[in-house]
Amino acid sequence: MKRSLVFLCLVFGLVWQSGACQGASNSSNVSLSYQTDYAWLELTRSLPIKLTLFKVEDNAAQVEVGTIDIATNATDVQGDISQQSETESLHSLDIHFDHHQSGTGVDLDKLKIHLEITSFKNTSKWELSSMNLEFQGKRTSNCSSSCDLNSSNDIIVAPKPGYTSNPADKICTKGYTICAAKTLAWTCYDQTLQPRVLNETQYVFGISMFGMRLQPFYGVNDTVQRFGYRWDCDPLISVALWQGLLVSLFLIMVTIWGFSFLNSAKTPARFDNPKDKSISVPQTE
Numbered sequence: 001m002k003r004s005l006v007f008l009c010l011v012f013g014l015v016w017q018s019g020a021c022q023g024a025s026n027s028s029n030v031s032l033s034y035q036t037d038y039a040w041l042e043l044t045r046s047l048p049i050k051l052t053l054f055k056v057e058d059n060a061a062q063v064e065v066g067t068i069d070i071a072t073n074a075t076d077v078q079g080d081i082s083q084q085s086e087t088e089s090l091h092s093l094d095i096h097f098d099h100h101q102s103g104t105g106v107d108l109d110k111l112k113i114h115l116e117i118t119s120f121k122n123t124s125k126w127e128l129s130s131m132n133l134e135f136q137g138k139r140t141s142n143c144s145s146s147c148d149l150n151s152s153n154d155i156i157v158a159p160k161p162g163y164t165s166n167p168a169d170k171i172c173t174k175g176y177t178i179c180a181a182k183t184l185a186w187t188c189y190d191q192t193l194q195p196r197v198l199n200e201t202q203y204v205f206g207i208s209m210f211g212m213r214l215q216p217f218y219g220v221n222d223t224v225q226r227f228g229y230r231w232d233c234d235p236l237i238s239v240a241l242w243q244g245l246l247v248s249l250f251l252i253m254v255t256i257w258g259f260s261f262l263n264s265a266k267t268p269a270r271f272d273n274p275k276d277k278s279i280s281v282p283q284t285e
Contacts, residue, residue: 036079037217039093039117040185040227044211047071049113052206053106053139053149056197062204066139068103070111075099081218084118090129091117091216106149108137113207117216119182126216127172127179128186131155131193133205153204154196174233178214181231185215188233 032048034041043049049070054062076096084090097111112134119126134152158177162169172179172186180186191212195204217225237245 032073034074034077034093034095035225036077036093037225038079038081038091039115039216040214040225041093041095041115042211042213042227043209047210050208050210051103051106051108051111051133052208054195054204054206056202056204060197062195062197065203066103066105066141068101068106068108070097070101070108072097072099072101087120087122089119089121089218091119091126093117102140105141106137106139108135108149110134110136115214117214119216124182125172125179126182127170127177128157128214131157131207133195133207135205139203149203151201151203153198153201155193155207156196157193159194172231173235178233180215183228184231185213185227185229186233187230188212191233 032043032045034043047069051068051070052064053066053068055065056062074095075098076094078094078096080092082090082092093115095113095115097108097113101108101111114130114132114134115128116130117126118129132152132154135149137149138147139149140147160176161167162171162176170177170179174188174191178186178188178191188209189212190208190210192208193206195206197204213227213230215227
């Protein structure tokens, strides 16, 4: 009996290990990783990055004039870490694309994506503090003069830090701040970020990253570098779902309150008897 149990345990262990290895290989096939000793960024291999070119009008309105898919491997990935203060560290990640790539209305010869991640020791959290795009290329549609694109623009990484402007109310959710606990990885299936428009900027790029997973590391201080548990950008219970639950709870309470009133209504206890004196209710003016 004991030998049978030992044999079953060995078989189960081998099956689990082979499944884990197969899952790891499948994950590497469908994901594209940009890794340094100080930060990791992982995206889907089929379509990792999509750039949208906007023309900035005089009234600061943005008009989409082109798109381009960055689906090739990066030519270089660099990273660094610097100590900003006793409680803050700045992780940088530079991803270079030096291949010529064609899109709709725009071609690019060079692209550099620069990310800066700030980690806080006092709160054991980290957040994406800035992102910048440097690009060289040209516009290919509706272009008669000044078609070259050789500039850079910042990306709005935190449209709103939280529900209020108080730093203590900062939340790690899509549409707010890209952040997570120290040992967790930020994940988002469709992370779309808009460009920051400056007065002297005429053409700017927005960026969409698919299957995004991001986490900073600390170089030699990390004994094992691997992604931690996921902190997904979409909340488990969205605001719309909370609203539906609260409204439904309110309606249920009103219904129960109404039925309790109906249940407390009592029927008459006395009725007219033809043999007895009839019940009369005196009426006075």
